[in-house]
Amino acid sequence: MDFLTLIQVLDSSVRLATPLLLACLAGLFSERAGIFDIGLEGKMLAAAFFSAAIAYMTGSVWVGLLAGIGSSIVLSLLHGAASITFRGNQLISGVAINFLAAGLTVLIAQSWFNQGGRTPSLMGGGRFEGIELPFALGPKDAEATGRSLSELIAEAGPISQLYSELISGHSILVYIALLCVPATWYILFRTRFGLRLRAVGENPAAVDTAGISVIGLRYAAVMICGVLCGIAGAYLSTALQAGFVKDMAAGRGFIALAALIFAKWRPWHALYACLLFGLLQALALRSDVVEGLVRVEVPVQVLDSLPYVLTVVILAGFVGKAIPPRAGGEPYVKER
Amino acid sequence: MDVMPRWVDVVLVPLLSLIIAFVISALVILAIGEDPIAAVNLMVTGALGSTYGWGYTLYYATNFIFTGLAVAIAFHARMFNIGGEGQAAIGGLGVAVVCLAFPWPHWALALPAAMLGGAIFGAAWAALPAYLQAKRGSHIVITTIMFNFIAAAVLNYVLVNILRPAGQMDPASERFPEGTNLPTMHEILAPIGIEFSRSAPLNITFFIAVIACVLVWILIWRTRLGFALRAYGHSEPAAVYAGISPTRIIMVAMLISGALAGLMAINNVMGEAERLVLNSVEGAGFIGIAVALMGRSHPFGVFLAAILFGFLYQGGAELALWTSIPRELIVVIQALVILFTGALDNMVRMPIERFFLAMHRARKAREAGSAE
Numbered sequence: 001m002d003f004l005t006l007i008q009v010l011d012s013s014v015r016l017a018t019p020l021l022l023a024c025l026a027g028l029f030s031e032r033a034g035i036f037d038i039g040l041e042g043k044m045l046a047a048a049f050f051s052a053a054i055a056y057m058t059g060s061v062w063v064g065l066l067a068g069i070g071s072s073i074v075l076s077l078l079h080g081a082a083s084i085t086f087r088g089n090q091l092i093s094g095v096a097i098n099f100l101a102a103g104l105t106v107l108i109a110q111s112w113f114n115q116g117g118r119t120p121s122l123m124g125g126g127r128f129e130g131i132e133l134p135f136a137l138g139p140k141d142a143e144a145t146g147r148s149l150s151e152l153i154a155e156a157g158p159i160s161q162l163y164s165e166l167i168s169g170h171s172i173l174v175y176i177a178l179l180c181v182p183a184t185w186y187i188l189f190r191t192r193f194g195l196r197l198r199a200v201g202e203n204p205a206a207v208d209t210a211g212i213s214v215i216g217l218r219y220a221a222v223m224i225c226g227v228l229c230g231i232a233g234a235y236l237s238t239a240l241q242a243g244f245v246k247d248m249a250a251g252r253g254f255i256a257l258a259a260l261i262f263a264k265w266r267p268w269h270a271l272y273a274c275l276l277f278g279l280l281q282a283l284a285l286r287s288d289v290v291e292g293l294v295r296v297e298v299p300v301q302v303l304d305s306l307p308y309v310l311t312v313v314i315l316a317g318f319v320g321k322a323i324p325p326r327a328g329g330e331p332y333v334k335e336r
Numbered sequence: 337m338d339v340m341p342r343w344v345d346v347v348l349v350p351l352l353s354l355i356i357a358f359v360i361s362a363l364v365i366l367a368i369g370e371d372p373i374a375a376v377n378l379m380v381t382g383a384l385g386s387t388y389g390w391g392y393t394l395y396y397a398t399n400f401i402f403t404g405l406a407v408a409i410a411f412h413a414r415m416f417n418i419g420g421e422g423q424a425a426i427g428g429l430g431v432a433v434v435c436l437a438f439p440w441p442h443w444a445l446a447l448p449a450a451m452l453g454g455a456i457f458g459a460a461w462a463a464l465p466a467y468l469q470a471k472r473g474s475h476i477v478i479t480t481i482m483f484n485f486i487a488a489a490v491l492n493y494v495l496v497n498i499l500r501p502a503g504q505m506d507p508a509s510e511r512f513p514e515g516t517n518l519p520t521m522h523e524i525l526a527p528i529g530i531e532f533s534r535s536a537p538l539n540i541t542f543f544i545a546v547i548a549c550v551l552v553w554i555l556i557w558r559t560r561l562g563f564a565l566r567a568y569g570h571s572e573p574a575a576v577y578a579g580i581s582p583t584r585i586i587m588v589a590m591l592i593s594g595a596l597a598g599l600m601a602i603n604n605v606m607g608e609a610e611r612l613v614l615n616s617v618e619g620a621g622f623i624g625i626a627v628a629l630m631g632r633s634h635p636f637g638v639f640l641a642a643i644l645f646g647f648l649y650q651g652g653a654e655l656a657l658w659t660s661i662p663r664e665l666i667v668v669i670q671a672l673v674i675l676f677t678g679a680l681d682n683m684v685r686m687p688i689e690r691f692f693l694a695m696h697r698a699r700k701a702r703e704a705g706s707a708e
Contacts, residue, residue, distance in 0.1 A: 038477070082679035086686075091416055091477050093679030095625060096671050103667030104364070110662045111368035117662060254481055261478065299497065305489035308482040312464075315474035315482075324475070 003158055007165045009282050009289055014170065015240060017278025018177045019044065019232045023256035024263070024270045025177075025184050026228035032188065032265060033221030034201035034327040038094035039079055040229055041253025042101030047072040047233025049105040052119040052244035053112060055126040061238050064126070068237075069230030075101065076226030077219075084218050087331035098253070106246050119237070119244040128171035128239035136168030171239040173231060178271075180228065185267040197221055201325035204332040214332045232256075258311035265325065277307045340692045350630060350637075350677055353684050357672035364668055370661055382654025383647045391521060391536020392653070395608065396620075397646030398538070401545040402600035403624025404642050405552050406593045408633040412556055413589035414569040419465060419480030420597040421621025422487030423458040427598025428605040429491060430457025432499065432509050432612035440515035447518065450606050451544070451599060458598015459591045461487060466590030470583040476590070484621075495614055509612040518607045541603040548596065549635040555592075556635075565589055597621060619667075623649075626670050629678040645670070 023040045030037040047068035055064025075097050082093035106117035113119055132138035137156060142149040153164055188194035196217055200207045204214045236252075237244045259277050263269035283290050284303035291297060362372035383389045403420045410417035417423075434453035440446035465479035492507065499509040521538040525531075532538075556562040568575040568585040576582060604616055623645055630644070631637025652666035676684065 038481070078675075081683075082675070086680055086682040088679035088682055089416075090679075091418075092625070092629065092674060095418065095622070096675035096679055099622070099667050099671030099674065103664040103669075103671055106662055106664035107364065107368060107668060110660065110664075114660075117664070251485060254485065257478065258482065299493050301489040301493040304492075305486045308485045308489075312468070312474070312479055312482050312486075315472075315479055316468050317472045317474070 004154060004161055004165075005289060007161055009279070009286055011166045011169075012282040012285065013275060013279040014166070014174060015278075016281040017274045018170075018174045019235050019240065019252050020256045020259055020277055021177045021271060021274040022173075022180065022228050022232035022235065023253055024259045024274050025180050025267065026225040026232065027257055027260045028184065028188075028263075028265060028267060028270060029197070029221045029228070030225040031260065031328055032201045032325055033197050033218050034204060034325055034330065034332070035079070035083055035218055035222055035225075036090045036094065036329045037079065037222075037225060038091055038254075038257060039075065039097035039101075040225075040256055041249050041251065042094075042098035043072040043075045043226060043229035044233040044236065044253050045098075045105055045247070045249040046075055046101040047230040048237040048248055049109060049119070049233075049244045051230075051234035052122060052237035053109070055122055055238055056119055056243075059125050061122075061126055061128055064238055065231070065234045068234035069227055072230030072233060073223060073226035076222045076229070080219050080222040083331060084215055084222070087333065090329055090331075102247060105244070109244065109246075117246040122238060122242045126238070127242055128173055128235070130169040131172055131175070133163070133168035135163070137164040138169060171235070173235045173239050176231065177235075181267050181271045184270075188267065193220075198325075201327055204327050208332070208334065214334075218332075229253075255307050258307050261311055261324075262314050264323070280306050340689060344688060344692065346632065349681070349685050349688065350632060352688075353676040353681065354630065354673065356684070357669065357676045360672050361665070361669045365661065365665070368661070370659060375655060375659065375661065378654055378658060379647070379651025382658075383650040386533065387531070388533035388536050389650060389654075391533045391538040392650040393643070393646040394521075394542055395536065395538040395603070395646070396649040397642045398542045398545045398603045399600050399620040400623050400627045400642035400645050401549060401639060402596050402603070403621050404627030404631060404638040405548060405624075405635060406596040407624045407628035408631065408635070408638050409552060409556070409565075409596065410589055410593040411628055411633045412562075412569050413565045413585055415469070415586065415589060415593075416477050417462070417480055417590065417593045417597075418477055418625070419462060419483050419594070419621070420624045421617055421619070422480070422484035423461045423594040423597035424600045424617045424621050425487045425491050425615075426461040427454040427458035428601035428612055428616050429494060430454045430598060431601040431605045432512070433457075435512040435516040435606060436499075436509065439513050442515055443518050446516040447540075447602065447606075450516065450602050454598040454601040454605075455595035456598070458601075459595040461598070462590045462594025463587070466587050466594075469590075470586040488615075492614065495612065499612060507614050511611045512606065516606060517610060518602070520607075537608040539603070539607040541607050544599075544602070546639070548599070549639050552596075553635040561588065597624070623670060626674045626677075630673055 023044055027037055027040050050071040051064040051068030054067035055061045079093050079097055082088040083090040109117045109119060137149065137152050137160065139149060142152055145152065153161055156164065188198060196207060196212055200214055200217045207217065208214050236248055255277055259270060259273035262273040280303055284300055287298065287300050290303065365372040365375055383393045403424060406420050407417055430453035431450045434450045435446060461483060465476055465483055468474040468479055469476040495507040495509065500507055501510045518539045518541065521536065522532045522534045524540065556566065564580045565585055567578060568580055568582060572582060600620060605612055609616060627638055627641040627645055630641040648666050648669055652663050655661045655665065656663040
């Protein structure tokens with residue numbers, strides 16, 4: 001495997017890791033506040049549909065992004081109502097939200113666009129295009145020289161290849177997702193709000209005793225979760241692909257959940273876990289590279305299922321134990 | 337504290353939740369510009385208006401009875417088995433292995449063997465998550481979700497690389513031998529003079545599902561094991577104090593749950609498709625969650641809820657065929673049922689509870705007043 005192939009695989013790892021990372025951080029906020037959320041998948045799916053649909057109608061991807069975030073927040077509030085206000089089972093609520101999104105997106109897509117549960121392809125301003133960083137080789141250089149971009153990059157030096165292919169050229173949401181990691185770390189571990197949020201996931205009674213609203217904090221966490229899932233979904237349909245197709249989240253919400261456990265509910269580790277799982281997804285698309293590396297035929301199904309297997313191994317506690325926030329999954333009942 | 341009569345808890349609350357779910361579904365149909373009443377009419381005639389419709393309705397119901405019982409029995413031990421989908425898929429593999437291993441002379445011999453195959457494979461797929469929950473404290477919900485995905489990958493690999501006959505393009509096993517074909521309802525009812533649709537997939541498995549309901553009821557409410565299971569589900573410390581081993585209960589409950597999910601495969605794999613195909617479960621494992629919630633984890637409730645969902649499934653297929661309403665409408669209804677009977681149960685229950693509490697207080701006050 002040459003250097004350029006490696007760069008290309010890493011490049012697609014970053015692209016594939018982005019939705020995982022956003023959803024993983026979304027889950028991190030929610031679960032750190034004591035609200036389990038297996039509805040990440042559904043929220044991403046709803047956001048993917050509404051951002052693509054609205055971006056198509058208005059021609060503006062930014063309006064689409066807002067619509068996606070809005071739809072995801074609505075589902076978050078539903079989850080909040082079920083698990084915070086009505087003290088229902090958070091897992092069952094998550095399952096319901098996943099199905100609700102899976103069904104409604106196709107139903108509405110069919111009713112609006114009549115294309116078998118998909119949105120029309122997005123073009124121009126309806127999509128997030130790659131951002132070309134300064135001095136990177138991009139489509140403009142290709143136009144100027146009249147040759148294809150891949151040719152230009154293949155001829156460039158390793159540093160330029162690394163910079164142009166791996167670091168430059170992603171959509172803005174990729175960079176936003178990466179910035180979310182230090183932001184999440186800062187909010188959770190360096191602000192008063194973060195301290196309270198973590199406390200409410202460990203010992204809500206103590207937070208309540210201190211005169212801080214458990215319900216308010218948990219709703220705040222669930223809303224942040226909705227915003228991040230919304231960006232993740234919008235990325236799927238307006239940046240990674242050009243339009244919504246049925247079930248396009250394709251289990252990413254669950255991989256994000258796996259990454260969250262893998263990372264033991266810590267932001268920086270979430271980044272590493274998502275990059276790892278993104279790499280696995282990228283390798284599953286490039287089985288020729290994998291075979292070149294290990295010299296034996298690796299079934300693509302092995303690569304597909306590796307994130308899940310790794311998560312089970314982590315959960316089993318053989319490679320360091322994953323301990324969830326202590327009050328996770330438990331509705332808080334104020335003492336009478 | 338028990339001011340609510342039992343029938344309110346068992347019948348009224350689930351019924352109200354169901355009605356809310358259906359009203360919202362009707363609004364959804366209205367919102368996409370279709371007529372809900374016409375849709376219901378079409379669903380009823382399509383699913384219940386002919387023996388063909390009934391044949392499909394009860395065929396789907398058979399699947400949901402198995403997966404619903406699987407979820408229900410785990411619920412009794414306060415465990416949430418989301419892995420029914422994977423367990424049923426691997427159960428299908430077990431059934432396929434049994435059916436293909438041997439040129440079975442008659443279905444009466446093949447059926448018990450296939451049941452054993454499906455149950456053992458399904459239970460085996462539930463065993464590892466159960467063990468990890470019991471011994472390592474890994475959350476069963478997360479592990480069973482992961483095992484669903486792993487099952488899909490395993491099945492994909494086995495079908496593409498091992499069971500697929502040479503020269504065939506689609507990832508599916510070869511047809512099962514003639515001797516494993518289960519009698520359909522048409523063949524069962526024809527000798528006694530009842531005409532039943534020839535093309536509906538309903539088969540003898542339906543009766544096995546009904547027997548399974550009875551057996552699960554006996555297990556839960558009439559055996560020592562069932563008592564231990566429920567005791568553990570109500571209070572782990574109390575169960576431990578009574579000498580019940582949590583490890584044993586978790587393992588046993590999950591093994592039975594997985595076996596029931598795996599048993600579903602004799603209906604869809606052996607009874608209908610007569611070969612193993614990719615995604616043979618088609619979400620029945622997840623519908624089991626809705627069925628168990630709606631049926632309040634009682635085998636009879638599961639039976640009724642499974643038939644309701646069988647009706648929705650077949651009715652939804654008819655809708656998709658004759659109108660522009662896609663099949664996904666059923667997924668929406670399923671989600672709303674799970675939401676209202678499961679997660680938002682308290683929303684429905686609290687006002688009713690308050691009403692009965694007020695009645696109770698009023699009666700107390702009246703009694704106190706007349707005593708003076």
